Amino acid sequence: MTRLSRRAILTATAVTVVVTAGCLGEGSGSYDGEDSADQAANATTDPDDSTATNLDESAIAETALPIADTSLPLEYSLESLRDEAVNGGVPKNGIPSIDSPSFESADDVGDRLDDGDPVFGVVIDGDARAYPQSILVYHEIVNDEVGGEPVAVTYCPLTGTAMGFSRGDVEFGVSGDLVNSNLIMYDREGDSRWPQMLGTAIAGPLAGASLEEVPVHWSTWGRWREAYPDSRVLTDETGYVRDYGRDPYGSYNPPEGYYAEDSPTMFQSLSTDDRHPNKRMVLGARPPAGPIAIDIERLADEGLLPVGVETTGDGDDAAADDPADDHEEDTTSETSDVAESSSLAVYDQRIDAGRLYLGDGTDYSYDHDEGTVVNDAEGTQFEADELPLESVYAFDAMWFAWVGFYPSTAVVD
Amino acid sequence: MTPSTLTSRFAARLSQTTRVTRFAFTRVDGASVSVLAAVVYLGAYLWATDHMRFRSGATVSVTIVDEPFARALERRSALSFEPIALIEFGIGTLLVSPIDLAIGAILVGLVGVNLALAYLALVQPKACGIGAGTGVAAAVPALLSGSVCCAPMILLVLGIQASGALLMVLPWLLPVGVMVLVGSLVYVAGLVDTTAHPRPG
Numbered sequence: 001m002t003r004l005s006r007r008a009i010l011t012a013t014a015v016t017v018v019v020t021a022g023c024l025g026e027g028s029g030s031y032d033g034e035d036s037a038d039q040a041a042n043a044t045t046d047p048d049d050s051t052a053t054n055l056d057e058s059a060i061a062e063t064a065l066p067i068a069d070t071s072l073p074l075e076y077s078l079e080s081l082r083d084e085a086v087n088g089g090v091p092k093n094g095i096p097s098i099d100s101p102s103f104e105s106a107d108d109v110g111d112r113l114d115d116g117d118p119v120f121g122v123v124i125d126g127d128a129r130a131y132p133q134s135i136l137v138y139h140e141i142v143n144d145e146v147g148g149e150p151v152a153v154t155y156c157p158l159t160g161t162a163m164g165f166s167r168g169d170v171e172f173g174v175s176g177d178l179v180n181s182n183l184i185m186y187d188r189e190g191d192s193r194w195p196q197m198l199g200t201a202i203a204g205p206l207a208g209a210s211l212e213e214v215p216v217h218w219s220t221w222g223r224w225r226e227a228y229p230d231s232r233v234l235t236d237e238t239g240y241v242r243d244y245g246r247d248p249y250g251s252y253n254p255p256e257g258y259y260a261e262d263s264p265t266m267f268q269s270l271s272t273d274d275r276h277p278n279k280r281m282v283l284g285a286r287p288p289a290g291p292i293a294i295d296i297e298r299l300a301d302e303g304l305l306p307v308g309v310e311t312t313g314d315g316d317d318a319a320a321d322d323p324a325d326d327h328e329e330d331t332t333s334e335t336s337d338v339a340e341s342s343s344l345a346v347y348d349q350r351i352d353a354g355r356l357y358l359g360d361g362t363d364y365s366y367d368h369d370e371g372t373v374v375n376d377a378e379g380t381q382f383e384a385d386e387l388p389l390e391s392v393y394a395f396d397a398m399w400f401a402w403v404g405f406y407p408s409t410a411v412v413d
Numbered sequence: 414m415t416p417s418t419l420t421s422r423f424a425a426r427l428s429q430t431t432r433v434t435r436f437a438f439t440r441v442d443g444a445s446v447s448v449l450a451a452v453v454y455l456g457a458y459l460w461a462t463d464h465m466r467f468r469s470g471a472t473v474s475v476t477i478v479d480e481p482f483a484r485a486l487e488r489r490s491a492l493s494f495e496p497i498a499l500i501e502f503g504i505g506t507l508l509v510s511p512i513d514l515a516i517g518a519i520l521v522g523l524v525g526v527n528l529a530l531a532y533l534a535l536v537q538p539k540a541c542g543i544g545a546g547t548g549v550a551a552a553v554p555a556l557l558s559g560s561v562c563c564a565p566m567i568l569l570v571l572g573i574q575a576s577g578a579l580l581m582v583l584p585w586l587l588p589v590g591v592m593v594l595v596g597s598l599v600y601v602a603g604l605v606d607t608t609a610h611p612r613p614g
Contacts (some may be wrong), residue, residue, distance in 0.1 A: 094489045241478055241499040243506040245470055248463060 059205040065187060066166040072199050072210040073286050075406055081202045085179040095174040096240055097141035103232035106225045115222025116253045120162040122146050122153060122216055128228035135234055138242040140183055143171040151214050156183035156196050157249050159401035163196055164214030180270045180404040197405055218396040219351040227350040269404040275411050276399040283354035284402040285394035287343050291406035294345050295413040299354050303366030305345040307412055346373055348384035357389035430602035437529040446532040451525035458517045467505035474501045485511045492587045523594035530601040
């Protein structure tokens, strides 16, 4: 069991990034590009400060797609993202989405899946579903209804990202285009183009609008089945024939081929950064203070990682502190600010996945034996998905893809 | 050269090609080379286009999609279409895409004849040695046309990053490959002497 004192939580910020108050373009869906310029020294496309977009309010009012109240942050203009889009070698729908998915119970899966095989898990209103990576690698999008809510469960093999989106009555398909190696989806209502990781349309009538994200957890079949024994599992009756027993890109168990950490990317990235190997998996999130990338292996080791973000409001220079230097520092008024605006990354041992919450100053520690999070003051225990904190959407991604889209990202490693 | 002269020369070369092709298949060695080349090329084509794979864990079964006729016409890439059946044969799998197979059959036929004629040009040339191996060389772009189906996979195999120029070239590999094979066939046919006897030994 790892215990973190209040002092440690206040001061042992795994990473500290100064974000000048007001930098976040609230409602404009942009992070300030000031810090990006330094961190994206190798950017092939300069992060754009003027990422504010003119939304077509009438299109948003008329669409059946659930649109987020606030656009997600972007670090490039829509125009530059459009310019960087390339065709991935397939036409529109050349990678067919699954529009009539069929499921079977966990008990019926048999040896179709090994315990170590990756699955993407979704739980909505008690309805748990697992989508095997071996199937989604060939289809990338499943237009499904989970817990009565229409959702698109999406997976981009080239960036290692599994994400969900509310879709109303609208289906999504695969456009065949990529940006920063990431799947560009299209909606079958107005043909707007949505890079998956951005969750924001870069072209079409809904350009600049963002989708409502639905948590999708990258897990393994063995853990998911144990955590959710009543889960239903996507079958290979997709309406198409594929050799679902073979991944065209390599293997995750163990990582080989395209999935190997040091392997090259297929397409040019928007920016490059060697703080991690290309394909290192990070937990990426875009909390209000700025994008962060958390090393998933370290999170699994620690169980719980506070991620401090300093909001001094005085325009100080950005500083990413060495976490090792922070552990024994005194608490100051500034570090109190850090705590007030910190996030809390939590390892969900049951499904081998990371979760992120906005901190509220409460001290927590991690019980490695139970895999639970403990409120230090009250002694109460919480499952990793049940903390009484505001949850932040977070998803696994290959490092090159995350830093490509978010070159200003802070890193927890 | 007048257009009528050009047309007549072209017709004569086509006639020569047809005659030489028939001649190649009347000889056991020519037919054998053709069939052998076709079988090898077919395997390479199916592998390059990701239709056939050898792997452990494959069962013995046949799966056919619900609406095969409609599915067969759905495009997967510039010149590749949806498979309608999956055949698992114990040591591997084969995806059956009728249109892709038809395209493959054309390529296989062209490669087979090309190699048969290249062989004959080698053992029975009008001009000794000229043109030998031309058919083999012509087969390469057609083989590379497999990347039309699955460019990212081929890029992965080759370990190269896709540039805009490369992505533009890939869809043209198949038609260019076919044109090169046809051109090669016509060229090599002009090198074969159908009246000569095979060399001893």
